[in-house]
Each structure stands twice: as structure tokens, then as C-alpha cells.
Amino acid sequence: MTADTRQAGTTLRTAGAPQPAKTPPPLGLGLGLGLGLDRDKLFAARLQAARARPYLATALFALHTVESRRVPTMAVDRHWRCYVSPAFVDRTPVEELAGVWVHEVSHLLRDHHGRGDRVARERGLTGAGERLRINIAADCEINDDVFGDGLVRPDGAVDPESLGLPEGELMEDYLRQFRLGPRTQSVAWLDCGSGADGLEREWDLGPDGAHGLSAQERDAVRFRVAQGITGRPGTAPKGWQRWAREAFHPPQPWRELLGAAVRSATTGSGAGEDYTYGRPSRRSAGVPGAVLPSLRRRPPRVSVVIDTSGSVSDTELGSALLEVAAISRAVGGRRDLITVLPCDASAEVVHPLCRAEGIPLVGGGGTDLRTGFATALRTRPRPDVVVVLTDGQTPWPDTPPPCRTVVGLFPRPHVGRSWREHDPEYVPDAPPEWARVVAIGSAAAVR
Amino acid sequence: MPAYPDAQLDVAGELLALLRDTTTEPRPDTQLEALTLAVAADLPVLLWGEPGIGKTAALTQLAEALDLPLTTVIASVHEPSDFSGLPIVGDDPAEHGVPMAPPDWAVRLVRAGRGLLFLDELSTAPPAVQAALLRLVLERRIGALRLPPEVRIVAAANPRSSAADGWELSPPLANRFVHLQWTHDHEVVVRGLGGTWPRATLPRLAPERLPEAVDFARRAVCGLLSARPGLVHRMPGSETRRGGPWPSPRSWEMTLHLIAFATAAGSSREVLSALVRGTVGDGPGLELLASLDRMDLPDPEMLLADPAGAVLPERGDLRQAVLDGVVAAVRNRPEKSRWDAAWKLLVHALETGAPDLVVVPATTLASLRQEDWDVPASIERLAGAVKLSRRADHAAARAAAVADAGAGAGAGAGAGAGAAKAAR
Numbered sequence: 007m008t009a010d011t012r013q014a015g016t017t018l019r020t021a022g023a024p025q026p027a028k029t030p031p032p033l034g035l036g037l038g039l040g041l042g043l044d045r046d047k048l049f050a051a052r053l054q055a056a057r058a059r060p061y062l063a064t065a066l067f068a069l070h071t072v073e074s075r076r077v078p079t080m081a082v083d084r085h086w087r088c089y090v091s092p093a094f095v096d097r098t099p100v101e102e103l104a105g106v107w108v109h110e111v112s113h114l115l116r117d118h119h120g121r122g123d124r125v126a127r128e129r130g131l132t133g134a135g136e137r138l139r140i141n142i143a144a145d146c147e148i149n150d151d152v153f154g155d156g157l158v159r160p161d162g163a164v165d166p167e168s169l170g171l172p173e174g175e176l177m178e179d180y181l182r183q184f185r186l187g188p189r190t191q192s193v194a195w196l197d198c199g200s201g202a203d204g205l206e207r208e209w210d211l212g213p214d215g216a217h218g219l220s221a222q223e224r225d226a227v228r229f230r231v232a233q234g235i236t237g238r239p240g241t242a243p244k245g246w247q248r249w250a251r252e253a254f255h256p257p258q259p260w261r262e263l264l265g266a267a268v269r270s271a272t273t274g275s276g277a278g279e280d281y282t283y284g285r286p287s288r289r290s291a292g293v294p295g296a297v298l299p300s301l302r303r304r305p306p307r308v309s310v311v312i313d314t315s316g317s318v319s320d321t322e323l324g325s326a327l328l329e330v331a332a333i334s335r336a337v338g339g340r341r342d343l344i345t346v347l348p349c350d351a352s353a354e355v356v357h358p359l360c361r362a363e364g365i366p367l368v369g370g371g372g373t374d375l376r377t378g379f380a381t382a383l384r385t386r387p388r389p390d391v392v393v394v395l396t397d398g399q400t401p402w403p404d405t406p407p408p409c410r411t412v413v414g415l416f417p418r419p420h421v422g423r424s425w426r427e428h429d430p431e432y433v434p435d436a437p438p439e440w441a442r443v444v445a446i447g448s449a450a451a452v453r
Numbered sequence: 454m455p456a457y458p459d460a461q462l463d464v465a466g467e468l469l470a471l472l473r474d475t476t477t478e479p480r481p482d483t484q485l486e487a488l489t490l491a492v493a494a495d496l497p498v499l500l501w502g503e504p505g506i507g508k509t510a511a512l513t514q515l516a517e518a519l520d521l522p523l524t525t526v527i528a529s530v531h532e533p534s535d536f537s538g539l540p541i542v543g544d545d546p547a548e549h550g551v552p553m554a555p556p557d558w559a560v561r562l563v564r565a566g567r568g569l570l571f572l573d574e575l576s577t578a579p580p581a582v583q584a585a586l587l588r589l590v591l592e593r594r595i596g597a598l599r600l601p602p603e604v605r606i607v608a609a610a611n612p613r614s615s616a617a618d619g620w621e622l623s624p625p626l627a628n629r630f631v632h633l634q635w636t637h638d639h640e641v642v643v644r645g646l647g648g649t650w651p652r653a654t655l656p657r658l659a660p661e662r663l664p665e666a667v668d669f670a671r672r673a674v675c676g677l678l679s680a681r682p683g684l685v686h687r688m689p690g691s692e693t694r695r696g697g698p699w700p701s702p703r704s705w706e707m708t709l710h711l712i713a714f715a716t717a718a719g720s721s722r723e724v725l726s727a728l729v730r731g732t733v734g735d736g737p738g739l740e741l742l743a744s745l746d747r748m749d750l751p752d753p754e755m756l757l758a759d760p761a762g763a764v765l766p767e768r769g770d771l772r773q774a775v776l777d778g779v780v781a782a783v784r785n786r787p788e789k790s791r792w793d794a795a796w797k798l799l800v801h802a803l804e805t806g807a808p809d810l811v812v813v814p815a816t817t818l819a820s821l822r823q824e825d826w827d828v829p830a831s832i833e834r835l836a837g838a839v840k841l842s843r844r845a846d847h848a849a850a851r852a853a854a855v856a857d858a859g860a861g862a863g864a865g866a867g868a869g870a871g872a873a874k875a876a877r
Contacts, residue, residue, distance in 0.1 A: 046808070046837070050844035053809035057849065067769035067810055100848035101855070158852045217767065222722045226746055227770060229739040254735050266695075281533050281581040296539045296554070299532070301579070 043073040043092040051103030058104065058156035061234045061242050065111045068227045070217040076209040081199025082110045083210045084119040085218030086227070089199060102160040109148055109163070113202040115228055116249060118144040118177060122204035125178055135186055140203040142169075143180035150174060151245045174245070228253055261329055263444040264414055268333045271391040271410040271442070272306035305343055308334040309382040309389035313349040313375045313396045323395065326414050326446050330393050345385065349378045375400040383407055395446075398437065406440035413441045478644075480651035484635060485511055486720060487727040489518065489655045491631045492569070492605045494714045496707050497590050499575075499622075500609040502635030507642075508609050511635075512571045518655040521569040521605065524558055528586055529577040536585035538596020553596035560598070567603035576610035591629055609635075622696040624689055631707060632698045632731040656718035663717055670712035674705055677744045684737045700733040708732045708741070750775050753782040760797035769810055776802055776814040784821055792821065793829045800834045811835070812842045 048071065056063040069082070074089040081089045088110060095103065113119075122140045125131065131140070146166045150173040153159040166173050169184050200206050211218070219227070235242045235250035242250070280302065287298035310330055312323070327346070334344050375396060382392050389409055397416040415437060437443045491498045492515065502508055509525060516523035534540075538553025562568050572586055590608055593600040600606075608630075622630075641651050678685055689699045698704065711728045722742070730738035750771060756763045756779055766772050776799065783795045795818055803811045815838055822828075 046841055046844070049807050049809040050841045050848065052807075053812055053841060054845035054848045054852075056809070057845065058852075063773075064770045067773050067807075069769070071807075099851070100844060101852040104845075104848060104852070156849060156852055158855050219768075220721075220723060222726045222742070225726070225739065226743055230743060230770075233740075254739065280579050293539070295542050296534075297542060298534060298539070299581070301532075 043090060044095050045071075047100060048090060048095050048103065051100045052107050054100065055104040055107040055157070059108055061238070061246065062108060062111060062115075062231060064234065065115055065227055065231050066107060068219065069107075069111060069114075072211065072217075074209045077199070078197050080106050080110055081197055081207065081209070082114055082201030083199055083207070083218075084114075084201050084204070084224075085211075085213060085215070086114055086201075086224060087211060087215070087218060089209050098160070099158075101158045105153055105157045105160045105163070108152055108157060109145075109160070110198060110201070112148040112152060113144060113198055114224075115231060115253075116144075116147065116177075117228075118147075118202050119200060119204040121177060122202070125181060126204065129181075134205070137203045137205040139181060139184070139186060140177070141198055142184075143177045144202050145198070146171065146180045147175070147177045151243045155243075260414075260444055260446045261325075264326065264329055264412070264446065265333050267412045267442045267444055268308070268330055268391065268393060271412055272308065272334065306334065306390045307343045307387060308345075308391050308393060309385065310344065310346045310393045310395065311349065311375065311378040311382055312346065313378055313394070313400050322416060322446060326395050326416075330395075330414075345382075345389070347378055347382055349374060376403050379403050379407055383409070394441070402438050406438070411441040413437045413443045414446045415443055416446050475645075475648045475650055477650050477652035479654055480641070482651060482653035483721070483723045483727060484633060485515065485653045486656055486724045487633055487731075488607070489515055490711060490714045490718060490720065490724065491633065491728060492519065492607060493656075493658070494707075494710045495602070495605060496631050496710065497629060498607045499630040499632050500607065500635045501612050501632060502609065504574075504611055506635065506637040508635055509571070509573065512569065512607060514653065515655070516569045519569065519605075521567055521603075522565060523569045523571060524562060525571045525573060526558070527573045528582055529574040531578070531582060533579075533581040533585040536582070536589050536595060538598075555596035555598045559595040559600075562604055563598050563601060566601050568605075570600075570604055570606045572606065572608040574611075575608045587626060591626075624695070624699065627689075627696050628699060628701050628704055630698070631711070631728065633727060634731070656715075656720050656724075658714070658717045659719065662719070666713045666716035669716050670709045673712055673741065673745055673748060674709045676748070677741050678705065680744075681740065684733075684740065687737070689734070698730070698732055698734045698738075700737040704733050708738075746771070747774070750778070753778040756798055757782060757791050757794045760794045760801060763798055763801055765798075765802055765805065767806075769807055772802065772806055773810045773814070776810065780814045780817045780821075783818065787821055787823065789823075789826050792818070792826060796829050796831050796835075799838075800831045803835060803838055808838050808841050809845075811838045812845075816842075 052066055056066050059066075069086055069088040072087050072089050073092060075091065075093075077089040077091045077094075079091055079094045083089070098106070118140075122137070122144065125140065126136065131137075142164055145164045146169065149159075149163050149165040150167075153163070159165075166175070166180065171180060171183050197207075200210055206212075232250040232253040235246055281299040282302050283297070283299045285300050285302070287300040290296065290298045308330065310327065312327070331344055375394065378394075379392065382389060391410050391412065392407060393412045393414065395414040395416070488498060488500070488511065500508055512525070513523060535556050538555050540551045541554050542551060543549055562570065572590065575583060575586060578586065586608070589595055589600075590606050593604070593606070645651070684700055685705065686701050687699060689695055689697065708729055711732060712725065715725045715728060722745075725745075726738070726742055729741055732738070733741070750766065751764065753775070756775070765775055779795050779798055783791050799811050799815050799818065815835055
């Protein structure tokens with residue numbers, strides 16, 4: 007924060023003439039014009055923000071402030087520069103500025119620019135209007151739990167409630183749920199900069215400007231913040247704790263994981279396509295004296311045991327079942343080599359599903375998972391892989407079965423509640439060590 | 454138009470020549486630089502990348518740079534005996550054993566004595582072929598032949614999501630590789646198809662920096678592992694991280710080698726980050742990088758010895774880490790002279806950077822004051838920080854009043870008071 011900063015804010019890197027500033031909202035205008043940036047007020051606000059949210063202090067201090075008259079309020083770019091409008095600092099009380107600081111740094115920590123770019127690419131969102139929607143959706147993701155507890159909600163901060171949306175979702179989800187319209191009119195001047203939606207702004211100093219953080223440095227700051235949160239849980243709200251858990255281990259889509267688990271189980275030795283010395287290769291005749299293996303295929307046999315109470319939604323169960331069936335076919339299993347065994351409680355859910363998809367259904371799954379396993383292993387020829395789709399509220403077999411096991415585990419309803427709230431008597435066992443477990447559910451993006 | 458078909462082919466040849474006529478431009482390439490260092494360090498590398506994104510082109514460039522002849526072997530079109538050797542049954546197997554005859558390309562490679570062997574499409578080969586290939590990569594043996602040390606091996610695989618048959622490495626094998634994620638850069642591809650391909654300047658090891666590089670790498674790894682014993686060995690737990698890198702004494706040794714190579718080549722942190730995270734995994738890799746950042750910070754004792762000539766980092770979070778370190782050093786060995794030096798440093802920090810960073814260290818330093826110590830005169834110049842702190846307190850109080858939550862204001866009140874008391 008030395009003299010060169012103050013220059014950086016006012017000198018333009020582009021050779022063109024300065025464009026007129028965007029019109030800020032018509033309140034308090036003219037108060038700060040002609041005056042420099044009130045740095046003391048801005049930093050007092052940052053200090054208050056760091057005190058109210060100690061786990062974000064590292065990130066707050068890592069931001070490099072740049073004074074800019076072209077920014078409507080405060081904005082960040084992906085290189086962790088924070089562009090500040092002097093007029094905005096003048097007309098805003100310190101406690102609200104503190105809220106804005108935390109809000110802006112949240113955009114960067116949650117990688118809204120990277121995610122915004124990705125979403126825009128995936129869904130073909132182009133144009134400034136769509137970027138504004140991304141910015142608003144990102145604001146909703148942050149604002150539902152960032153204020154309060156020592157921070158004041160800044161004037162005009164957009165939150166899911168004001169758009170009639172539920173709280174606690176992610177930017178990607180919010181994006182699908184609103185359009186620009188009368189409800190968003192009031193926030194149309196809002197602009198958190200390229201750090202919030204990925205679109206370069208005219209005031210951005212760009213990657214070559216001074217004091218930008220490189221990708222690795224940004225990762226390092228994020229990592230330190232995440233470590234601070236996971237190291238001292240209890241101080242940070244749930245949203246931040248979840249972010250810290252997933253910041254460097256984003257959850258993979260369950261389809262991929264389940265697919266990989268089933269595939270690697272079905273292509274293990276003894277099933278699928280592999281070389282064997284059990285039969286001589288037909289080439290052997292041409293190479294006297296050499297012993298050549300031959301390529302053999304044995305289509306894998308897959309048994310799917312389904313044991314769910316009514317708590318799993320049909321769509322999730324259906325999609326998991328289809329996934330398993332599709333993978334088994336992809337690795338060369340014929341349709342008649344897949345069998346489905348519903349255990350008692352789940353029978354009425356599974357029957358129509360299998361009928362609709364033409365998957366053969368074998369009755370007699372038994373009353374719980376253990377009998378389901380036993381039945382599956384009694385079928386001749388014996389399966390190479392048993393895939394279990396369950397919600398986990400079940401007793402597991404004591405001994406590992408003599409074939410590979412993949413468990414698709416449906417999330418319990420009411421995530422975050424302990425079991426004892428539902429049912430003080432019964433705590434189900436975790437899936438055993440010998441199975442590969444994939445949690446099935448909508449894997450969200452990183453918060 | 455001539456009626457001869459071969460003349461047509463000549464025209465086609467001309468057109469092809471025009472299409473191949475491309476230029477190159479220098480462009481930094483982090484992933485290629487990381488690959489070069491890993492190959493130079495003679496560690497087994499596994500490139501994870503989608504099919505068709507130019508891995509082979511990168512290897513060609515690398516082979517040119519290292520001046521090694523490139524042999525590409527596409528694993529999925531070979532049989533296991535191509536890598537493990539053909540068992541040739543002789544006259545008396547019980548007497549002589551059964552020799553395993555190597556394929557011709559391996560013989561040529563051994564005869565040349567040097568080369569870059571690229572094993573492509575590892576993940577689409579049948580399991581027996583993969584097993585034979587891994588033996589080649591890890592034990593450097595093909596049949597009865599042993600590859601000379603001058604032959605460097607790079608393997609490539611498709612990530613699990615796009616692999617047709619769900620191939621994955623078992624954790625013990627995954628631990629032996631440096632995993633590099635290979636992605637394409639949209640801009641590079643578009644410019645390349647437009648006729649300008651990037652030309653990466655590859656890292657060069659500086660002979661004069663070798664001892665220093667070894668020393669730095671050892672300090673970095675040993676420093677982290679002595680502070681965090683839990684990181685020495687940690688098997689991958691979750692389904693997500695199967696088949697990826699994880700920390701073990703072996704992979705830490707590989708990391709140490711890579712840090713030394715990157716230091717000797719003067720590579721950027723981006724390159725080092727890719728290498729380290731690809732060897733011990735994301736979490737431990739980031740911890741190591743964070744501790745390297747701390748090693749780069751000025752030593753608190755040096756700063757206390759010469760507060761006037763101190764150069765503090767520009768970045769706010771690093772600056773605060775340094776100041777915290779200085780205060781901690783004074784707390785560990787409280788002496789009047791060191792306490793005074795720390796105040797000088799804080800004043801220096803206040804004059805050269807953001808004032809809000811100084812408040813917490815100043816408060817802590819004030820609380821370290823002992824009965825017979827006089828307050829240094831320089832403390833007057835910290836008045837700005839005290840004012841700032843009070844201002845933040847008032848704002849916090851107003852916020853608490855608005856939310857009547859009443860949390861978060863208590864911490865600040867002490868800070869202003871402490872510094873003010875010291876200033877009196």
C-alpha cells in the first residue's frame with residue numbers, strides 16, 4: 007500500500023481516453039467526489055471484518071487494494087486485487103464496509119470467477135446480462151449466511167429471500183431459478199467485478215498488473231484459510247466448514263465413482279478380457295519353441311442387491327440401478343448376466359423400475375441385506391460382482407463374501423442431524439471395510 | 454489438369470506441405486516444464502490426460518530438448534509377451550531355465566544406450582499387458598534385458614472418468630509415480646491450428662546451484678515432516694482419491710528430489726506445485742508449499758537484529774505472518790532491547806503498509822511489557838493504529854447494537870486499550 011498503489015488506481019493501463027464511469031446508485035452521490043480514498047476508514051472496516059471473522063483474516067489481508075473511480079462500489083478481480091470507489095467508502099458506514107470486505111473476499115475464496123466461467127461455458131451463457139445473473143447467483147450463495155454475528159448486512163445486498171429462493175444452495179443451483187426482472191431491478195447496478203463472475207472489467211489491471219497473486223499463491227491462501235477453518239471447527243458457520251472440506255477435494259459426481267468401482271470390479275482378473283496361458287495362442291504354431299498366451303473373454307456376471315426403506319427417492323434409486331446396468335453392459339456383460347434382487351422393503355419400488363427398463367428381476371431377496379447377499383451368492387453361476395444399493399440402515403454380513411463388492415450408499419434424509427434425533431435406540435453400522443463404498447446423491451460443486 | 458494420378462498426388466503433397474508449414478512462438482508451459490524436471494530427475498512419470506490433447510507432441514518436444522531419441526509404444530495394441538518377453542523353450546529347460554526373449558525395439562533401445570521411451574494408452578490395455586508394462590516402468594526390465602540408466606520412461610493414461618474400462622492403479626503402484634495432470638490450453642490449441650505452435654523454453658539446471666538446491670530441498674521436507682509427523686505416511690482413504698498420489702516415505706523422497714531439481718533449475722512455484730502435488734497428493738503437497746512460503750519469509754531474529762533496514766513483504770497476509778513471528782520471537786526470549794526493536798519494526802510496518810495489519814501484533818507486544826521497561830518514544834507513531842482500532846471497535850459495537858447479537862465486539866476492545874496503555 008505505497009505511493010505506487012495510489013498511482014495504479016488512477017493511471018490507466020489502456021492508451022485510450024478514460025471512459026465515463028458507470029452511474030452509481032443515486033444516493034450520496036457527490037459526497038466523495040474530488041477527494042482521495044479514505045484509507046483509514048477502509049482499513050478500519052477491514053480490521054473489524056477480520057475481528058468478526060478471524061478465520062478469513064488471512065484472505066482479507068492478502069487482498070491488494072486499488073483505488074479506482076470507475077468502480078461503482080467495491081469489486082475484486084481473479085488476481086486478488088480489490089478495486090475501491092472513494093465515493094462509496096465516503097458514503098458507507100464502517101460497519102457496512104466490513105460486511106462488503108467479507109462479501110468480496112468470499113467471492114474469491116469460493117472461486118466464483120472460475121466456476122462462473124465454467125457454468126457459462128457449459129450452459130452457453132453469453133452477454134453481460136447473463137454475467138450479471140451469475141454475479142447475483144454468487145451473491146445469493148454468499149449472503150445467506152455471511153452477515154449477522156458481528157457483521158451488518160450492507161444496504162442493498164441481494165439474498166435468496168429477496169428473490170423468493172431457498173437458502174443454502176450454490177451459485178450453480180440459483181442460476182437455474184431466476185431471471186432478470188422486476189425483482190432484480192434494484193440490484194442491476196451491483197457489480198462485484200471479474201472475481202465474482204469471470205468477465206473482465208474495464209478497470210481490471212489484468213494478469214500483468216502489479217501486485218496480482220499467481221494461481222499457486224491463490225491456492226496457498228485458500229489452503230491456509232481452509233486449514234484454519236478445519237483446524238478450529240465451531241467458530242465458522244456450516245457453509246464455510248463445508249467449503250473448507252471441499253476446497254481441495256471437490257466431490258466427484260457419484261456416477262463416475264460408481265462407474266469406476268463397478269468397472270474395476272468387473273474387469274478384475276477372472277472376468278472380462280485378459281490374456282491367459284491356460285490355452286495356447288493360435289499364433290503359437292508360427293513360432294516354434296515359444297509359449298504364447300491367448301486372449302480370452304468371459305463376460306462378467308453382476309448381481310444387484312437392493313435394500314432400501316421408503317426413504318430413498320425412486321428417481322435416485324432408478325438412476326443408480328440404470329447406471330449399474332449400463333456399465334455392466336459396457337464391459338461386455340449380456341443382459342441376462344445382470345440380476346436384481348430386491349430385499350423385502352424395497353420390492354414395490356424396484357419392480358416397476360425393472361419392468362420399465364427390461365432388467366431381469368429375481369425374487370427372494372430375503373428380509374435384509376444379509377439374506378440378500380446369501381441369495382445372490384447361491385445363484386449359479388456365481389456372480390463376479392455384487393453391487394449393493396442401500397441407505398445403510400441395515401445389518402451387514404460379518405464375513406467378506408467370496409466376490410468383489412461395491413456399495414452404493416444413499417444419503418440419509420435430513421443430512422446434519424444425528425441419528426439419535428430420529429431414533430434414539432438404533433445406530434446402523436457403517437459399511438464394512440471389504441466393500442468399495444460410493445455415496446450416491448447429487449454431488450454439488452465446491453462452495 | 455494432368456491426367457496422371459501420381460501428378461494428383463504431387464499436388465496433394467504440396468497441399469500437405471503448406472499445411473505443415475507452421476511457425477513457433479515462445480510461451481511458458483508449466484506442465485511441460487514439470488514433465489521435463491521429473492524426467493530429468495529420473496522418476497517414473499504418469500501423465501493423466503484425455504485422448505488426443507497433444508501428449509505425444511509434448512513428448513516429441515521434450516525428446517528434442519533432452520537430445521534423446523523418442524520411442525513411442527502404444528500399449529493397447531501390444532500383447533503382454535511384448536513387454537515381459539517371449540518364453541523360449543530350449544533343449545533342456547530344467548538345466549538352462551526358460552529365457553525370456555525381448556522384442557526388437559527394446560534390443561535397439563539397449564544398444565543405443567539412451568533414449569526416451571513413451572508408453573501411451575496404458576489404461577486401455579488388458580490387465581496382463583498393464584502388469585507387464587508397469588514392471589517395465591518400475592523395474593526397467595524387458596524380458597531378460599535391463600534398460601540402461603540413460604533411458605527415461607514416461608507413461609500416459611486416460612483419467613478414470615474417460616477410461617473405457619475403469620482402469621485404476623492400486624495404491625502401492627500409484628505411490629511409485631509422479632502423477633502429472635495433462636490438460637490442453639484452449640488458446641494454445643486455437644493459435645496452433647492457426648499456424649503458430651508454442652515453443653516452451655525448457656528448464657536448465659545451473660551447475661553452481663546444485664549444493665544449495667540439495668540443502669534447500671532437505672530443509673523443506675525435513676522441516677515439514679518433523680513438525681507434522683502425521684504426514685509421513687497416509688494411505689488414501691476415500692473413493693475419490695484412489696489411484697492418485699499419496700504421501701509415504703518413498704514419495705517424500707521423490708518429492709525431495711523434485712524440489713532439488715526445481716530449485717537448481719530456478720523453476721517457478723507453479724511448476725513446483727504441479728510436481729509436489731502430483732507426488733504426495735494435494736493436501737500434503739499444499740502443506741509443503743505453504744511451509745516453503747514460510748521459509749521465504751524473513752527470519753524474525755534477523756529483523757530484530759536490524760529493525761531499521763528491515764524489508765517486509767508487500768503482501769498483507771505475509772506481512773502479518775512476519776510481524777506475528779517477530780512478536781512470538783520476543784515472547785520466547787523477552788528482553789528490553791528485543792522488545793524495543795520489535796516496536797521499531799511495527800512502526801516501520803505502519804509507515805510502509807496497511808495500518809490494520811499492525812493492530813494485533815501491537816496489542817500482543819504491549820501485553821509483553823514487564824514492570825521495569827520504559828515505553829519507547831517511537832510508540833507515539835503508532836497512534837494511527839490505535840485510532841483505527843478504536844474506530845473498528847465502535848463499528849463493531851454499532852453492528853452488535855443493530856443485530857443485538859452482542860458477539861465479536863469483545864475481542865476488539867482489549868486491543869485498543871492494550872496499545873493505548875502501552876502508549877501512555
